[in-house]
Amino acid sequence: MAEYLTENFSLQEMIRSSFATRKGLDNTPTARQRESLVRVCEVLEEVRSLLGGRSLFVSSGLRKGRVNDDQGGARNSAHKRGLAADLDNLPNGNYESFLQVAPYVLRREFPVDQLIGEFFLPDEPRGGWIHLGLADEQKTPRYQILRAAKVGGRTRYLVWNDPWELA
Numbered sequence: 001m002a003e004y005l006t007e008n009f010s011l012q013e014m015i016r017s018s019f020a021t022r023k024g025l026d027n028t029p030t031a032r033q034r035e036s037l038v039r040v041c042e043v044l045e046e047v048r049s050l051l052g053g054r055s056l057f058v059s060s061g062l063r064k065g066r067v068n069d070d071q072g073g074a075r076n077s078a079h080k081r082g083l084a085a086d087l088d089n090l091p092n093g094n095y096e097s098f099l100q101v102a103p104y105v106l107r108r109e110f111p112v113d114q115l116i117g118e119f120f121l122p123d124e125p126r127g128g129w130i131h132l133g134l135a136d137e138q139k140t141p142r143y144q145i146l147r148a149a150k151v152g153g154r155t156r157y158l159v160w161n162d163p164w165e166l167a
């Protein structure tokens with residue numbers, strides 16, 4: 001029986017990691033990480049409603065310690081604390097969905113610290129993925145809209161600087 005953190009999001013989908021399974025790494029949440037995952041799922045419920053109420057595929061949630069670091073995640077990634085989710089294969093396309101969600105973050109209707117368009121390619125609306133990260137409970141979210149891109153072979157996080165597309 002799947003255990004749900006919120007109505008539509010299960011604990012299992014927020015902690016599963018094929019990398020961890022393959023490498024034999026532990027990805028079991030602590031009580032605190034679990035509480036953080038619940039907060040993420042509460043925001044995901046709002047995103048899900050906004051995008052039409054269909055299922056959202058979480059490609060990555062919690063990535064504890066080496067589960068994150070050994071597969072090249074950012075050292076300070078919110079995934080390590082259970083404060084982030086990556087969304088992929090979205091029904092309306094990842095890029096279109098990103099454009100739908102971003103204004104709600106900018107207007108501070110969704111308590112998101114960083115919404116990142118990861119490696120979107122203009123001619124591939126289903127490429128890339130969306131990273132949604134929350135602030136630690138005692139911190140104020142930054143409501144940042146960023147995009148990740150490879151610049152000179154390195155990942156750079158740029159400010160999303162095209163307000164017309166977000167309007």
Ligand SMILES: [Zn+2]
Pocket residue numbers: 060079084085086130131132
């Ligand atoms: Zn992510």
